Amino acid sequence: MKILLVAATKAEIAILIEHFHLAEDEFMQTEAFDILITGVGMTATAFAMGKYLSASYQLVLNLGIAGSFDPGIPLGSVLNIVTDDFSELGAEDKGTFLPIENLGFGKSSFQALNNLLHPSLSGLPKVKGITVNTAHGTQQSIQEIRNRLNPVTESMEGAAVLYCCEKEGIACLQIRSISNYVEPRNKESWKIGLAIKNLNEWAIGFLTNS
Ligand SMILES: O=C(O)c1cccc(C(=O)CC[C@H]2O[C@@H](n3cnc4c(=O)[nH]cnc43)[C@H](O)[C@@H]2O)c1
Numbered sequence: 359m360k361i362l363l364v365a366a367t368k369a370e371i372a373i374l375i376e377h378f379h380l381a382e383d384e385f386m387q388t389e390a391f392d393i394l395i396t397g398v399g400m401t402a403t404a405f406a407m408g409k410y411l412s413a414s415y416q417l418v419l420n421l422g423i424a425g426s427f428d429p430g431i432p433l434g435s436v437l438n439i440v441t442d443d444f445s446e447l448g449a450e451d452k453g454t455f456l457p458i459e460n461l462g463f464g465k466s467s468f469q470a471l472n473n474l475l476h477p478s479l480s481g482l483p484k485v486k487g488i489t490v491n492t493a494h495g496t497q498q499s500i501q502e503i504r505n506r507l508n509p510v511t512e513s514m515e516g517a518a519v520l521y522c523c524e525k526e527g528i529a530c531l532q533i534r535s536i537s538n539y540v541e542p543r544n545k546e547s548w549k550i551g552l553a554i555k556n557l558n559e560w561a562i563g564f565l566t567n568s
Pocket residue numbers: 366398399422423424425426490493494512513514515537538539540543545
């Protein structure tokens with residue numbers, strides 16, 4: 359089974375790249391898996407996947423860090439994001455948000471592969487994420503999105519990866535580790551190093567046992 363690993367930045371999977379002795383590039387190839395570095399955000403992700411996603415892959419594995427809306431989830435936790443929504447895709451109508459479904463222009467919610475039997479997946483909590491252009495950073499916007507979608511995680515790429523995979527009919531997993539809580543901006547409290555370490559250890563284990 360050939361796997362395409364997709365990450366927004368090299369930094370997020372640098373430990374894995376070093377572990378497998380790969381020469382750092384935007385696109386890296388090995389016998390068992392390839393790695394695509396897309397850049398941050400939905401547009402960069404969709405553009406890069408449009409260039410590199412093909413039927414030669416049986417699985418796409420989206421790896422990255424994410425913010426957590428749940429303060430009960432320890433920073434550094436690795437999560438399996440099984441549903442991801444383009445939470446900003448729609449229209450405002452007076453005080454109400456109308457999702458793209460209500461406008462008749464498609465859908466905003468995408469599903470990851472939910473039934474893959476793999477020892478590395480069995481211990482991971484399955485959660486719902488949202489994908490945003492603007493990270494939530496005010497009490498008001500955080501409460502509004504909690505009321506509307508009640509997500510557990512937030513990233514800037516997840517739903518775009520799932521969208522591309524659904525369009526190509528390729529199964530997709532989205533595994534992210536929590537680097538920060540979604541809260542009024544407080545970058546000093548982020549644990550990016552811990553999140554990246556845990557994510558990479560998980561991913562190396564997954565690839566080694568595939
Ligand atoms: O400096 C900031 O305020 C800030 C806000 C959101 C993300 C960043 C990043 O540097 C990370 C970009 C990267 O990581 C993912 N990520 C991690 N935490 C979050 C989050 O709370 N909300 C949205 N995205 C997040 C994201 O997928 C990007 O690829 C800095």
